[in-house]
Amino acid sequence: MPTALVTGCAGFIGSHLSERLLADGYRVIGLDNFDPFYDRALKLANLSASLKNPNFAFHEVDLRNGPSALAATLATEHVDVVVHLAAKAGVGPSVREPAAYLEANVLSTVHLLEWMRQAEVRNLFFASSSSVYGNTVELPFREDMALLAACISPYAASKLSAEQFTFTYHHLYGFNVLNARFFTVYGPRQRPDLAIHKFARLLRAGQPIPMYGDGSTARDYTFVADTVDGIARGIAYLLTHPGTYQTINLGNSTPIKLRDLITAVGTAVGVVPVLDMHPMQAGDVEVTYADISKARHLIGYNPQTTLAEGLQQFIRWLQETEDASASLVLDSVPTS
Template identity: 70%
Template sequence: MRTVLVTGSAGFIGSHLCERLLADGHRVVGVDNFDPFYSQSIKEGNLAALRQHPHFRFCQADLRQGAAALQAALPAGFTYEAVVHLAAKAGVGPSLREPAAYMENNVLGTTHLLEWMRQQEVKTLVFASSSSVYGNTPRTPFREDESLLARSISPYAASKLAGEALTFTYHHLYQLSVLNARFFTVYGPRQRPDLAIHKFARLLRAGQPIPVYGDGSMARDYTFVADTVDGIVRGLEYLLAHPGAYETVNLGNSQPVPLLELVAAIGLAVGVAPVLQFQPAQAGDVDITYADNEKAARLLGYQPRTTLAEGLRQFVGWLDTQVAPAEPATLAPAGQAPVALTPRS
């Protein structure tokens, strides 16, 4: 039984990953600092089932406090075969308002984790990076060999690119085996409440208009959480089978969806006709994210399988357990699409 340390384990992706690792027969130690970006009660809900598993241990720790503090917080007597580092301050927009906090959490925190790994001689790391590092790269789909100098257009993107640079430094100096996994707009049950799909679905339930930033043509490569988690697990197995490896891969769906199409699909899944409220484009947002998955498919056997319609169906099914359904008068008849989108001035 391997023991895997998962940082950010109380989060959206982290809790799904912990469940998958446990199902695969691993022992998991989860770390989270309960950053107040969103409610701790949501994160406690993510952890509830995990805490009942005999092979899961959780500890609250803040990577900003250093390697020694992390070691002191961890349960005694464990030897770790690998780390999956998901902990970070996330989000493009908030990073424009708090750039220093993003550097402190995502860069300094990652440095402290890498130092802990060096000191404890843990040699295998999957690092959660982001499609944001590509910026407004003119070539699509995005390939891992794209030069990313002067591409970051948000502090969040810069912090993730800095994290990739740090993982290479520790690979070079201390023979750390690393997979930098660039995530592409992950969604699904337990998605953070600030993210578009979650926010739009709740607004529809409440009979509120959907804010559309820009002209609605902005496109994202929406990737269902189970597919992302499968890529992480495959990446972990790849590193354990290839000691000393250093690779960077995209974990996307390779099917960008324009914002207006996404809103229509959410409306169909929820059963509510969306009303749009157009607003100016947001600073720091890229025009499109679009993963070239060829490298991940070749190295890891990664193959996303969840369609947007199926992923939204699963998300809405989960959301129905979290919030009261919309009033019947706002719902489309069963099996019937909502009416056409209506702009609101």
């Protein structure tokens, strides 16, 4: 039974991945610092299924505290592969707080790499982002594109910087690395600040949808189960291909324009959207579009979920979550 260390395990993608790896027969050690970017209670709910599994162990750890914090927490643990999902998220907030993103996304990654070096753990799956491509004109985005002048937000710069550090540790210490650039992942448990989640809640509340720009910006929306399948395949590849250093795109290869996304969310909710127009936000890119041919060839990645199917699953989860919350509130109200 191989052991996977998953950082950011209480988050949207990390919680789904932990459940997938447990189902696949891994032992999973999960780390999270419960960053206050959104409610701790939501992250604890994300963890609920994994915490019931005897092959899952959880530790609350902040990577910003350095490799010694990890060494103390994991002193008796054997780890076969690290999946580094933990990061400070959000393009807009990174423009306002660039130093925080340097610390959380770059320095914390170096701390993790240093712990791996000291603990002699050599397999790393690193979660990067499509943001590193910026407003690259050539489409779709390929992994071999030159990106030094591409990043247009501190978030993107932090992710590309972290990729550079994974190569440094591959070169110096023989780390086995797969960098994966995620493309706008959505689905059940999605962070409440992200577009699909915000739009669905606003529509269900009868409120207008804020649309930034003219609606022509486009994103390569990728359903979480497809992304998690790509991660699981990537881990299996790492464990059987020593000497690896590769970067792949995990997207859907089907960009959806913002105006079309809003219509699709409205259809899934059963409400005709009313738009509230705003100018483009600083740091936002015009389009993301993944060339996934390398991932198909390397790990057999093959996303299956259409936007309509994925939105139906998300809306079903949102309704169940909101209904459960409403029941808890009602149960807490005195009857006399």
